Amino acid sequence: MEISTAKNTQINLKPEKGLSPWAIARRKFIKNKLAMTSLIFLIFVTVLSFLAPYITTIDITKINIGSMSLKPSAEHWLGTDKNGRDVFTRLLYGGRVSLLVGISCTLFVILFGTIVGSIAGYFGGIVDSMLMRFTDFVLNFPFLVFVIVLATIFHGKINGLVILILVISLLSWGGVARIVRSKILAEKENEYILAAISIGCSPFKVITKHLLPNVLSTIIVQATILFASMIVAETGLSFLGFGVPSEIPSWGNMLAFANEPDVLQGKPWIWIPPALAITLTILSINFVGEGLKDALNPRSRR
């Protein structure tokens, strides 16, 4: 009897190890079937696209007059386009470009938006109002109009992909800056920030070590939403002929073939694959985003 009591006491004394917020979020996310399926699909598409040169050996740059507009067959899984190029291979290469542009734009936008937003939110006062006026200024540009004009100006002067990424990023960071600023404004009122400042932490250290980790969950959710809209921006611009240069395959460039009525009406195998690829990718990103939002919200218990 005595022994068992002692044992029990000992067990109770041992502090129970709690899960970190990230571990809780990870558990919640893994339990979310829809988000997990979407994530697996996204990883599958990404890996397939980036391994394209190892998966197929078909040359997509060569125009092949002998096999123009062929229907899907065993040799060409998704048929060939009007220049005789294999649609399936182009779909893989196109995914590489579209995803790469999407990821790069998202990274740039998040980086710049976070820097501007956290500086404005942390310092306040004149710095804040100057930076926020500038943000308002950028946000007041009609996005598509200015991207098209800028893309035309730089067209052919510098590498088309690089300029597209820069132009899209340049006009998109405003929203992130606003959100990060408002989060930082709320977070910096906490006492631990006052404590950090009082022991002599530099503003840079307070922002990077204390404030940003606490607004990271918001930034991650924003990044997923942005990733989807950046893919839409790239494919939409390429579809209109102002995005990725037409010699580089991208999902938007492939879909642009649908601008020709005879392709749209009579050769759906040329444009349906990129259209489905775009839609399914965005759908999965949206589901992952919602799953992350749910998982990172400490109030939601599922």
Add this chain to the structure above:
Amino acid sequence: MLKYSLRRILGMIPMLFLISIVVFSLAKLMPGDSLSGEIDPNNTDPAYIEEMREKLGYNDPVHIQYFTWITNFMQGDFGKSTRYKIPASEIIAERLPNTIFLGFSSILITYVLAFIMGIYAGRKPYTIGDNAIGTANYIGLALPSFVAGVFAIYFFSFNLGWFPSNGSVDISTTEGTAGYWLSRIHHVFLPALVLGLLSTASYTQFLRNDIIENSRKDFVRTARAKGTPESKIYNQHILRNSIIPLITFLGFDIVALVGGAIITETIFTYPGIGQLFLNSVSQRDYPVLMTLTMMFSFLTLFGNLVADILYGIVDPRIRLD
């Protein structure tokens, strides 16, 4: 409120001024010499070109050129289209009614569809109907307008033949008759539906969630306890509260229409200002391009202003001053 609105409207002026500088600089940076339509392209005599350039002010310093442009612009002289050889204002005035018609139809379709679906899903949550609407919404949110447009033409125009795939009106009809307007509505329906797809999906989702949230509140319980019929609770007590936040989206709709019009009008070859904009970019028609860019910027500014002001009216807790 009035003070705030006035201050915001006055604040638009410096913003527009800054945007006009950006637009002018961009037009100067664009490839090709932005020679006006005044110069005869067949006359390649360098002396003639030089004389015309001097006459039209292309040899002036940049700030003087800007000043001339903005002064004319403020007075309603947008320059002469280099492609059509007529004033830019005339071409735009010719196309503008089509875009306004498209925009209004799109907003109308959005509201009607979102109301029907949102109210149904909110009233019967977690049923088959709600799940079907929810699935349609997810697809609507994930389908970019250009993909939706291509699919819409493929299915509804080519395979089913229900709607025309291009143009704004049947040329065989005469203006002013009932048939003319029917034809216009027939032509605008598909582009308007595609243009409003994203907002329809987000409105429906918003309305559904808001109705579900409101139906759990105390005033609904009180109404039920007093024996108010269920339909009256939903159609009056709850709906009135749920519609209000929806109104604030109207400002963002205006902003979204600017980009949306460019894409949808191009896919449906609908002769509006969005299509005109793309044509002016590819044909280097600078006077039209600059005027349209200024117009779109103004609309975006205006939309953001409307959103902010409506936000303040709808939610008095937000202090604007």
